[in-house]
Amino acid sequence: MPRKLDLPTCEKCEARLCSIFDELNPEEVQLVAGHKTGNLYKKGQNVFYEGTRPAGLYCLNSGKAKVYKLDAYGKEQIVRLAKAGDVLGYRSLISGELYASFAAALEDSLVCFIPKDVFFKLIQNNPEMSMKVIRLLSQELKVAETRLVDMAQKPVRERLAETLLILEEFYGLSDDGETLDIHLTREDIANIVGTATESVIRYLSEFKQEKIIEIRGRKIKITNNPALVKTANVYD
Numbered sequence: 001m002p003r004k005l006d007l008p009t010c011e012k013c014e015a016r017l018c019s020i021f022d023e024l025n026p027e028e029v030q031l032v033a034g035h036k037t038g039n040l041y042k043k044g045q046n047v048f049y050e051g052t053r054p055a056g057l058y059c060l061n062s063g064k065a066k067v068y069k070l071d072a073y074g075k076e077q078i079v080r081l082a083k084a085g086d087v088l089g090y091r092s093l094i095s096g097e098l099y100a101s102f103a104a105a106l107e108d109s110l111v112c113f114i115p116k117d118v119f120f121k122l123i124q125n126n127p128e129m130s131m132k133v134i135r136l137l138s139q140e141l142k143v144a145e146t147r148l149v150d151m152a153q154k155p156v157r158e159r160l161a162e163t164l165l166i167l168e169e170f171y172g173l174s175d176d177g178e179t180l181d182i183h184l185t186r187e188d189i190a191n192i193v194g195t196a197t198e199s200v201i202r203y204l205s206e207f208k209q210e211k212i213i214e215i216r217g218r219k220i221k222i223t224n225n226p227a228l229v230k231t232a233n234v235y236d
Contacts, residue, residue: 007038007112008061015061018085020136023128031118038112041065041105048089050102056115058088063109064171064182068191069101078191079147080140081106081170091137093119106184147194154233156195160203161232163193164213168222176221183218207231 010016010033016024021032038061041047047058047065060082067080067088079101082088088103093116105111123130150159164180171182186204190197204220207213212228214221222228 007036007110009033010036013061015059015085019059020087020129020132021059021122023126023132024122025126028122028126031121032114035118036112036114038110041109041111043105043107045105047103047105047111048099050099052099054089054093054099054116056113057090057093057119058103059112059114060084060086060088061110061112063111064106065103065109065111066106066188067101067103076187076191077194078188080143081167081192083171087136090133091140094133094137106182106188151194156193156199157203157206158231158233159193159195160189160200161207161212161228162234163189164220164222165228165232165234173222178223179219179221185218 010021010029016022016029021029024032041063048054050069062084065082065086065088066078067082068076068078070076082103088111089099092099123133150162154162167180167182167184171180173179174181184192186200187197189204190200193200204213204215207228208215210227212222212224212231214223
């Protein structure tokens with residue numbers, strides 16, 4: 001079980017300032033602070049499980065997480081990634097349904113939990129926050145539609161290249177300005193792309209031979225961004 005620990009105060013929380021909670025007034029911040037709890041989830045540990053009922057909202061204070069589903073054979077498909085400031089489980093909470101997916105930490109992560117009644121009170125009384133939630137839901141729908149089209153039309157090589165670009169945009173780069181600031185297993189990358197791990201290994205090796213990327217363990221350095229964009233077949 002995740003262990004409880006002292007949480008950062010909401011007033012000084014840097015993650016809150018890049019989340020749906022950045023528009024809260026001082027009284028609303030105190031409301032959240034007075035009711036929230038939190039846990040440290042170790043790498044690979046589940047935050048919530050498919051088929052369980054939401055009791056509140058999860059907000060990532062630090063670390064990285066994934067939202068994923070399992071098919072009939074137990075194969076994982078990653079449907080969403082999360083970083084500090086992102087919220088987890090909001091769609092099922094708002095719809096009143098059971099969780100339709102799992103969420104797990106990609107690295108050791110500090111996650112705050114805000115009870116359901118507090119979250120609904122905030123979105124009912126704070127129009128700015130309500131609009132942020134609506135935009136979040138709209139963005140998730142757009143991403144799902146794009147993924148559906150890509151899975152149907154794009155070959156694996158293009159999808160892998162696009163995934164690397166998405167990881168660069170979402171998590172950023174390390175201090176060297178080239179290495180992705182997220183270290184995923186080949187299986188995790190395959191579960192994002194929607195293909196076999198062996199295919200990811202093969203195409204990453206091709207990208208390396210073409211001097212598009214460099215690989216050191218789980219670290220991936222993008223050395224030729226224009227070539228990666230061309231390979232992904234994506235354009236502004």
